[in-house]
Amino acid sequence: MTAAAGVGLTVNGDPLTLVAGPGATLLDLLRGAAQLTGSKRGCNSGVCGACTVLVDGRAARACLMLAADCAGRDVVTVEGLDGDPNAAVLGEEMAKSGAVQCGYCTPGIVVALTDLFRSAVEPPDAEAVRHWLGGNICRCTGYVSIVEAAVRAGGRCVGSEPGLPAQ
Amino acid sequence: MNDLPEAIGKRLPRRDAADKLAGAARYTDDLARPGMLHAAILGSPWPSARILGIDTAAARALPGVKAVLTGADLPERRWGLFVYDETALAAGVVRYVGEPVAAVAAADLATARAAAALIEVDYEELTPVLSIEEALRDGAVPVHPHFDSYEKRPDLGFERVNEIARQEFSEGDVEAAWADCDVVVDGVYEVPSQSHVYLEPVSAIAEFDRAGKLTVRSANQSVNKVQATLSRALDLPMSKIRATTPAVGGAFGGKSGVTVQPLVAHLARATGRPVRLTLTREEDFMMMRRRHPAIVRVKTGAKADGTLVARDLEIVYDGGAYAEDSPAVLGFGLLMARGPYAIPHCRLRGSAVYTNRLRAAGFRGYGNPQVTFATEAQIDELADKLGLDPVDFRLKNAVTTGGRWIGGQTITSCGLAECLTRARDAAGWTGKRPGSGAGTGAGANGRLRGVGVSAFAHICGLLGTSATVRLLEDGTVALAHSAVDLGQGAEAALAQICAGALDIDIDRIDSTSADSGAAPYNWSTGGSRVTYMVGRAVVKAADSVREQIVRHAAETFECAPGDIEIRPGGRAGIVGVPEKELSFGDISLRAHYQAGGPIIGSGGLVYDGEAFDYKEALIRNYPFARIGTYIFGAHVVEVEVDTVTGKVEILRAWAAHDVGRAINPTAVEGQIQGGFVQGAGYALVEELLWEDGQPINPSMMDYKVYGAPDLPLEIHPIVVEDPEPSGPFGAKGIGEPPLVGAAPAIANAVANATGLRLRTIPMTPERVLDALAAAAEE
């Protein structure tokens, strides 16, 4: 691959062949050719976490994945979580507790926490959530409302039928 | 409280939360226009250099490149807020590393960046001015040799080479007052460059239509400032410019001025195509804005009984390469330099200077964090010398409602004492503060604990704003204003105020986002002023709509307007006759189709608080005609200091803020926690650094902001409501103060833990360890 080339991958369940220039990242591909702008570019160097997506089921930095190296991979972006029961519960709790302010970090946090809920055996406590979110920078909230919302959502999602209302 | 409308004080979720959670909110870089080109910038590698020549041939020859601009291609039309010293691209000289020198528009971003890298610039390096000391020394090189010839506001007061402004705000007789003091503390404090690090890098899209009208979509805090500055930069009447604001990913003051909009507009003009420019994070760090670093010399004296008597303060702010709002930052800092205490004798002076570093500008707190770090640290130093409890000492001198601010304004509402006592009591202060002095803090494993306090003030009233409220045909409401929702919740708060003023549900209110073509004027979304100032405009506009509704109802029922009442839920009826009522929808239909015309109310104001008393105070070169309506807060912070590494960890914080009235308590608490954490970063980790004029940490890898694991969950917001008579439902502002109080409270806690006073922030592990080592040697 020297110039732009087609990359075949699955995005949010759809098999796509997207054109990626040399050196393009998965984030370039998603925000460009795939027109999925929910994944945000905050630093383009893997620090801020605003571009967090799921790659083959695991949280990943879209800005640190070479697009051409994503051939054959399964990618889920925040848009792909529309209808995900865990994401719905999390969103409800985050909105209620003021965990969404400017919103630029929000998609990355939703993806990261949805990944945590899916993989957790027990509802994660505040300690677990704080450390899990270490790679998602929020400049607005001071994190307290995000962690509290995540703990409440985790309590509703993990180890129980998703989507049940809080006790 | 009981007579408040339903919408006021309600914990409503922000209305764009669902879109933001789903990744469906659209920020500027998420938008594309048909035929849109992509732009890239070439920045200066030198802090000070003359541009001898620019070779753009290779860049122009690259297929896909549509335009390459340099400073020589643009008309030399300088702009600024106080001094017209800025251009879209460097004009003959570069003044900081990163300053845009050339710009490219191309069919795709990779081509634009490749082309920018092909531009060759021939520089002659000049001697840079890299610090406040270098700027002010005798024989200093002027950063702007042609400063005298720039258009500027009169009375900036500058006296020396490189001074942008010099001001004074004084009362009483300081020199004579020292004799009345039993204790005097003198100190020099230094505060750093903090970067805004809003998570969305600056971005703008510009396009011209065939009639010559320019539309600019951009991340900003004021479409009106963008419109006005573009008018000057491009020599277009404001009527030919429309500025709008997609979702904004944080700003904190960093997007309050004009950023890249003029440059993108020039590229759009040169190409005849829409152009988008989004800065990389590294470019944003190097090309945009930062908090003013400052050196503050303060001397404060008190009587043995703890009565504050006198203060002498001199501050110098490093404004960087361009003046932007440095004169206003300086002026506001001086207004806050007495602190929220009745100190009868004050001499508060300062200046802002040019250096060959990134321009400094507004950043949450606006000159206040700098002075308040110094003065609140010094209050603790005084308390220590007097043997007084720091909270008691503050309470003894705290201003109260009906008291006067420096300059003579009457304080119309003041919950400061309540903030101090509630933060103290919530923190369990007495038990946590065993006394001051080295080693008093209990802790384990080489760690010392301490607790500290700060008290502080801010304003929320300044400049002009307006709003309109329209009744739609079905009786729901269209609210328009130009406050930008930067994440702080302005949209919901103002809609709640509107809902409160009309006593309807917030779901019946739609608001337009800031758009110079569709919403009325607002000076800026900054200065903690939106809830108070724009809120007042919304109430005025809604009141006008109420009056019209009453008139329509009176005409319909053929009664006097005085017999009509507005009922909760959007109805108007005859007092005492429950069945005689009309819905807002009925009234709006009547207005639209039968009589009177559609109902629209507008409200506007310029800040109308008390003026300064120029007879009582010596006020020189002050930049604000009118500014005020004071807001208050107090923080208590508990820290642990690791004596092995010097690292300071925040264990718990209690942040009490007098907001007059919390329109939306959840949003208020979010401002408190988020602001505190930015202030904690300012106190402990955040600092833009330069070596020989070169920025050494302009990336998120190297410039660190706190993540969730670094912070406690115990950041307790305490909302104090001392209603402000002039505020909408008693509300004042909250945006900035939570940042202001953090650093001094943390420094005071570190002093309590270690017995050591650090007068420089950030209190990095290295600085703390140096102080511990120096103390051990003594």
Added chain:
Amino acid sequence: MQLFHPTTIDEAVTLLAAHEEARCIAGGQTLVAMLNLGLLDPPALVSLRKVEGLDRLVRHAGGGVTMGAAVTQAALAAAGLPGALAVLCEAAQQVAHPAIRNFGTVGGALCHADPAADLPPAFVAADARLTAVGPTGERSLSAGDFFVDYLTTALAEDEILTAIHLLPPPTGSVGAYYKFARVDGDYATVSVAATLTLEGGVCRAARIVLGSCAAGPLRLDAADEALADTRPDGKAVARAGALLQEAAEPLADMRGSAEYRRRIIPGLVARAVEAAMAKSEARS
């Protein structure tokens, strides 16, 4: 820039040899960040993603471990390795952030040889042996010999690190990684990887390795010997710390001056040893 997807190591080595200045990419968590910043522009990248078996972590009977170079940092962090090898898991747990560790590989982190990175000192402390494959075949080298200089390893341009081998940890051995950084997930200002072999509270052997204190992981025979045959109490640990402090040549950057880094070495060595000892006590 060309990207190749070989499926065998031999194929990968051939591609690497055939393209001048080609680089291997595994998880890409550092390399892609460098590409994004324009710090690297290799003409060709050889992806190890499809090379069979490179992401396998094998536990041998007796407690030894062999891990492929493409084992992720997350997998190592969760591996729960016994005894002294716990130092590897602890270091892996502290690399950057969860999403980075999901894709960042052990081999990638070692080959980048950043002196401030977490894995290099841990692998030296665990006395790992590394297998490299090149056009002329396979060779084995110790982790201590692998790190040559700042961002430089002993690998030839056409060699690929394929596997890391760890001997069964001695009975009574413990390991701990103590990282000091400005904020969570940052590169270490100073870090200490420590492995101790204890017999009834007496240290029979120790390996103390510093991160961010030299051009590569810093280990000193004299410091390790200072702990040998002692109950690692204040005095012996202080002596080891002082020796390491003397030998350290840290870089100065925005994380701290060289002098500062030197100054905190003894205290951090003591904390790492203490953390390791605490595990021994918890076990007994």
